[in-house]
Amino acid sequence: MADLLGVAVLGAGHMGADHVRRLDRVVSGARVAAVADPDTARAAAAVAGIEGASVHAEAAAALAAPGVQAVLIASPGPAHEEALLAAFARGLPVLCEKPMVPDSAGALRVARAEARLGRRLAQIGFMRRYDAGYLRLKSLLDSGELGRALMLHCVHRNVSSPPHFTSAMLINSSVAHEIDAARWLLGQELTAVTVLRPASSAGAPAGLVDPQFVLFETERGALVDVEVFVNCGFGYQVRCEAVGETGSARIGEEHGMVVTARGGAREEVPQDYLVRFADAYDREVQAWVDATRRGRVTGPSAWDGYAASVVAEAGVRSLTDGGRVPIDLAARPDLYAPAGR
Numbered sequence: 034m035a036d037l038l039g040v041a042v043l044g045a046g047h048m049g050a051d052h053v054r055r056l057d058r059v060v061s062g063a064r065v066a067a068v069a070d071p072d073t074a075r076a077a078a079a080v081a082g083i084e085g086a087s088v089h090a091e092a093a094a095a096l097a098a099p100g101v102q103a104v105l106i107a108s109p110g111p112a113h114e115e116a117l118l119a120a121f122a123r124g125l126p127v128l129c130e131k132p133m134v135p136d137s138a139g140a141l142r143v144a145r146a147e148a149r150l151g152r153r154l155a156q157i158g159f160m161r162r163y164d165a166g167y168l169r170l171k172s173l174l175d176s177g178e179l180g181r182a183l184m185l186h187c188v189h190r191n192v193s194s195p196p197h198f199t200s201a202m203l204i205n206s207s208v209a210h211e212i213d214a215a216r217w218l219l220g221q222e223l224t225a226v227t228v229l230r231p232a233s234s235a236g237a238p239a240g241l242v243d244p245q246f247v248l249f250e251t252e253r254g255a256l257v258d259v260e261v262f263v264n265c266g267f268g269y270q271v272r273c274e275a276v277g278e279t280g281s282a283r284i285g286e287e288h289g290m291v292v293t294a295r296g297g298a299r300e301e302v303p304q305d306y307l308v309r310f311a312d313a314y315d316r317e318v319q320a321w322v323d324a325t326r327r328g329r330v331t332g333p334s335a336w337d338g339y340a341a342s343v344v345a346e347a348g349v350r351s352l353t354d355g356g357r358v359p360i361d362l363a364a365r366p367d368l369y370a371p372a373g374r
């Protein structure tokens with residue numbers, strides 16, 4: 034066990050418990066050293082049967098626990114800033130679930146704190162960058178075969194949203210993924226956003242603006258549209274079509290198992306992200322563990338997390354106030370690469 038990377042997992046809810054399972058049984062080179070959740074029964078349930086994993090109510094206690102060499106943050110977004118800064122103070126490498134920090138001022142504090150250290154410690158959990166389809170699309174766009182990218186058409190549907198989900202969260206929790214994917218795929222910053230409200234679905238909780246239609250503009254004139262619909266009821270569907278001057282490419286229409294029975298056929302559709310992106314989460318966490326063990330930090334950076342928060346905040350302003358909202362990023366510290374690299 035001594036040469037395995039000892040990881041503290043903060044938050045043992047849907048994602049945290051799944052990451053604990055992944056660290057314990059799927060990825061190589063790591064072990065769960067500690068788990069923190071104010072609901073200690075939940076934390077204890079997540080590590081049941083895992084040898085040497087301590088349980089804590091407080092994140093700070095987990096970071097200080099024996100054997101902890103790295104941190105995976107899977108607590109709710111508003112708790113991330115404190116956890117990231119505490120990890121930085123201890124010099125611990127971090128994999129932090131999205132949104133890195135939901136409000137852009139807090140996200141900038143995190144990026145600047147890391148920049149002051151002069152070295153990266155954080156990888157942000159934009160797992161689509163590890164999905165086989167997104168990786169193929171990125172290399173196709175980079176190869177130039179599609180010509181100059183003009184548009185991305187994106188669909189992001191969830192079967193249902195959790196009870197605490199707000200209209201703003203369709204943008205800063207769900208579309209956060211498209212924001213990062215668009216910056217990464219196109220290698221461009223997003224410069225303005227307009228959010229439109231189609232008629233809300235009768236299947237959405239009262240008062241939730243769902244679906245929403247989001248239109249981003251980019252610095253070199255491409256447009257990115259996103260249909261986000263988090264109570265569609267019929268499946269977890271994430272698609273993206275890139276349209277360039279000389280071709281187009283579409284991902285997210287991979288076929289599930291086709292079942293033929295009782296004289297008819299049906300195709301299975303994933304019902305949630307843990308199924309749809311299972312391979313992407315596995316690759317993401319494995320890449321993080323491998324890089325960390327080599328003393329490196331790769332993948333989406335705290336700057337990518339900051340940019341996503343600024344763009345999402347502008348989107349929420351457009352949702353509430355209406356109209357087109359320009360996006361302004363702070364000056365990028367030298368520590369960080371431009372979008373898409």
Ligand SMILES: NC(=O)c1ccc[n+]([C@@H]2O[C@H](COP(=O)([O-])OP(=O)(O)OC[C@H]3O[C@@H](n4cnc5c(N)ncnc54)[C@H](O)[C@@H]3O)[C@@H](O)[C@H]2O)c1
Pocket residue numbers: 043044045046047048049069070071072075091092107108109110112130131132158160206306
């Ligand atoms: N990458 C993805 O596709 C994906 C999918 C789902 C959720 N997420 C992200 O993962 C994070 C967690 O989401 P979830 O769906 O697992 O939420 P959840 O509500 O299921 O679980 C969150 C857990 O964190 C605990 N918690 C609250 N405050 C804490 C703190 N200060 N320290 C430690 N634990 C604390 C809660 O008690 C709860 O058990 C969020 O940032 C969310 O946006 C990412």
Ligand SMILES: O[C@H]1[C@H](O)[C@@H](O)[C@H](O)[C@@H](O)[C@H]1O
Pocket residue numbers: 191206207208210263306
């Ligand atoms: O937190 C989740 C998660 O990020 C999923 O990947 C996304 O599809 C959901 O819409 C969001 O609520």
